[in-house]
Amino acid sequence: MKLVDYFRVPGISSRSFKVWQRNKDVFMKDIKLNFLPPFLEPILYLIALGFGLGKFVESIDGIPYARFIAPALIAVSVMYASFFECSYSSYVRMYYQKTFDAIIATPLTIEDVIAGELLWGATRSVINATVMIPVIALFGLIDMKYSLLIILFALLGGLLFAAIGMCFTALTPNIMSLNYPVLLFITPMFLFSGTFFPLSALPLPIQYFAIAFLPLTHIVNVIRSLSFGILEFSLLFDIAWVLFVSVILLILSINLMKKKLIV
Amino acid sequence: MAKDLQKSFKDLTAVNSINFSIDEGEMFGFLGPNGAGKTTIMRMIQCVSPVTAGKLEVMGMDVNTQQREIKSFMGVVPQENNLDGDFTVYENLLVYSRYFDIPREEAEKRIEELLDFVHLQEKRDVMTESLSGGMKRRLVLARALINRPRLLILDEPTVGLDPQARHLIWEKLRGLKKQGVTIVLTSHYLDEVEKLCDRLVVMDYGRILVEGSPAGVIEEFIGSDIVEAENNPKLLECLEKKEASYEVIGDIVHIYADNARELSEYLLMECSLSKISARPATLEDVFLKLTGRRLRE
Ligand SMILES: Nc1ncnc2c1ncn2[C@@H]1O[C@H](COP(=O)(O)OP(=O)(O)OP(=O)(O)O)[C@@H](O)[C@H]1O
């Protein structure tokens, strides 16, 4: 395959929805267990970091610490939900359960299957954001005015991290090696994307690096602004960045998976 | 159906320029030792593995361009089970029916019939991991029938089944054939192929060695019967003299014959043998003769 072929737009049909539906059905089987993390995690983080650590941190740019990190928790959850769904979980379905093999013997193509997986990964992000917003609102740490926009943006962010996860699934030689991107990419992002302290605390080159290469930076930016009830022009830059990178990586991830699975 | 079909993996040619044609409503078998290329051919017919060179048409449609149409008319039992481990038996069939756009009500009706057919009604709400190997195989077969296929691809369908289940599946396959379903199968159970298939090919190293009906192939390569005798030099000398066709396998000699009675009498009289036995030749004899007795790595 030539390099340009990796960026050719794949043919996807509405049948991808059947794959989405399959994953949703599995999710619904354990719905209580699946809803627990997005419900419980913000509570734990807010108590420990927001109110515990927050006692020692005065305020950031005039914002109480708990209020500062609350939107970052949503952003991080958006990242984790779709990244892990499309990396470890997709890998298990692909390699151990041979689910993809079974599905491509039907009128669905591999492109449909991967598109369905990506869409489902993004859906997990949306679910998490949707559950977390009211929980955080209970603490009075979010302006609900733009919460629908946050949920919509969680879909876009979810697609981005789904695509990132799927690229690693396609490239990894085995499931253990998926630990590398988690350790070298996801975890640093969790810490250095303006999540728990503002980006401006870091040296300038690192700030630029974060803005250029760490997708979470942009997700945090947008969700934080929206949850403060601020809708400003500069958000368009973040949204454009996420949109552009998402489209490229979604296409790339489908083509990489096709190359891996169709021999 | 296939013309100069070829398939290569990097530096390995798994299927080397083969030609075959399967008629509608026929039961067609692919035989060959491990690694001969049978599964590779099945996967190309299923449109899940691209053709390297040559032409392959299924039901008059090209596997490169009309994959969705072909797959919607086809049922597949793959060599390796790939049931959906996240679901129960019933859910497996239901979820699979959705991939074919079968309406829910119709699907439910078909699932009941199929569960009856493969005798898995009692296990309908069991997760697939807790099925026995044979039950899994039966469920895979049921799943392959959910879209009422016109073409059925079976890659070693009866592997791991008990004799009862195998007979049950044979019976059902004959029934499907009567309804006009075309069936393509691979199997290492040669008695099964001999009983079921109208025509077959024996292949090795990606090439087709012979093609024909089971009886025709046996007749052509072995004759109708085989006489087994204990190996001793005197016997071989005697056989040479008669210009008989034979094969030495360890301390047994297989002598191929068209008329076993005549040959046996000759051997008993002229070669002063005491212990011989005659039996009808089988497909297994052909298979071993053509592909050798050595194990494949
Ligand atoms: N994905 C693959 N990549 C590389 N080589 C492969 C691949 N699949 C099959 N092969 C090779 O192609 C050859 C034919 O394999 P195939 O699975 O078609 O054999 P088979 O006739 O089905 O054997 P068996 O009776 O053991 O099932 C083998 O040498 C195998 O190693």
Ligand SMILES: [Mg+2]
């Ligand atoms: Mg095989």
